[in-house]
Amino acid sequence: MKLLPLLTVLGTSTYGALAWGSLGHVTTAYLASHFVSNTTEAFFQDLLRDETSDYLGKVATWADTIRYTRWGRFTSVFHFIDAKDEPPNYCGVDLARDCKPEGCVVTALANYTARLLDPALPAWERNQAARFVVHFVGDIHQPLHDENVARGGNGIHVLWQGRQFNLHYVWDSAIAERLIGGSRRKPYDNARRWAEELAVEIREGKFADEREGWLKDVDVDDATETALAWVREGNAYVCSHVLPEGPLVIEGQELSGEYYEKAAPVIELQVARAGYRMAAWLDLIAKRFQEQGADRVEGPWEEL
Numbered sequence: 001m002k003l004l005p006l007l008t009v010l011g012t013s014t015y016g017a018l019a020w021g022s023l024g025h026v027t028t029a030y031l032a033s034h035f036v037s038n039t040t041e042a043f044f045q046d047l048l049r050d051e052t053s054d055y056l057g058k059v060a061t062w063a064d065t066i067r068y069t070r071w072g073r074f075t076s077v078f079h080f081i082d083a084k085d086e087p088p089n090y091c092g093v094d095l096a097r098d099c100k101p102e103g104c105v106v107t108a109l110a111n112y113t114a115r116l117l118d119p120a121l122p123a124w125e126r127n128q129a130a131r132f133v134v135h136f137v138g139d140i141h142q143p144l145h146d147e148n149v150a151r152g153g154n155g156i157h158v159l160w161q162g163r164q165f166n167l168h169y170v171w172d173s174a175i176a177e178r179l180i181g182g183s184r185r186k187p188y189d190n191a192r193r194w195a196e197e198l199a200v201e202i203r204e205g206k207f208a209d210e211r212e213g214w215l216k217d218v219d220v221d222d223a224t225e226t227a228l229a230w231v232r233e234g235n236a237y238v239c240s241h242v243l244p245e246g247p248l249v250i251e252g253q254e255l256s257g258e259y260y261e262k263a264a265p266v267i268e269l270q271v272a273r274a275g276y277r278m279a280a281w282l283d284l285i286a287k288r289f290q291e292q293g294a295d296r297v298e299g300p301w302e303e304l
């Protein structure tokens, strides 16, 4: 019994403070590595200085590890956008209204995509930009990263299997962990396995018919509009699945039953979309970089 208050504290503060749990992030990155082209794979393995097949999975949570450090503090607003809508009556994202002056996940994805494409930047800065891009594509697909209410649900207390957690944590981690089972101590093994399953569903399973539709808003010349389309899609789930009866009614509710049954397919779909879109995005970046900078690559590259 003594352990319970401690676990509750961990559940509501430490984990809640982390973005999209590591399982979600690492899975989207592994999933992307199933779909990128061979040249893209070589391009990012080179930039990230990792020749293994884990080159994307390994950097997927880096942005969460630096956001609370002194130098990385400026990046903490980059993980979300605070849509000031009114779920469940009205959802919607307006960049001018919702993005803080210091930035948000939409401007951050645009910024780090541009930096990845900038041949004048040294390789270590482009390496960092790659880590941010991999992370923020993941964040965008967690609906509560696209919502303002109670700091993205961090201030809403709910129950999960009888214990108190905050709603943000439930959507970041608890639903996905329950969905795939396995020990939460092994996020990389679980993520690899889940990504393999989702890759099959995308190639020839339940997502095969819709996967092309997932890319309809992808435009590497307009990262802001691309990110906004994804953010709006994620935000819409706040009205339909996250807070279907509003933020007051959900307080104190047990979410591991009926609520989970409706939420789990959304998490699965969002992780699948994020991984597939990340692959398309990285393909476009690698292609564009090689086209635009073919004769200029050598300089900054050699500083590695």
Ligand SMILES: *[C@@H]1O[C@H](CO)[C@@H](O)[C@H](O)[C@H]1NC(C)=O
Residues within 6 Å of the ligand: 038
């Ligand atoms: C990409 O690599 C895989 C495995 O290394 C190989 O089977 C495939 O033919 C390659 N595809 C292209 C287009 O080079």
Ligand SMILES: *[C@@H]1O[C@H](CO)[C@@H](O)[C@H](O)[C@H]1NC(C)=O
Residues within 6 Å of the ligand: 102, 103, 107, 108, 111, 112, 115
């Ligand atoms: C873009 O990224 C650089 C490097 O991290 C950062 O200094 C700058 O503030 C960012 N700009 C925006 C608009 O996010």
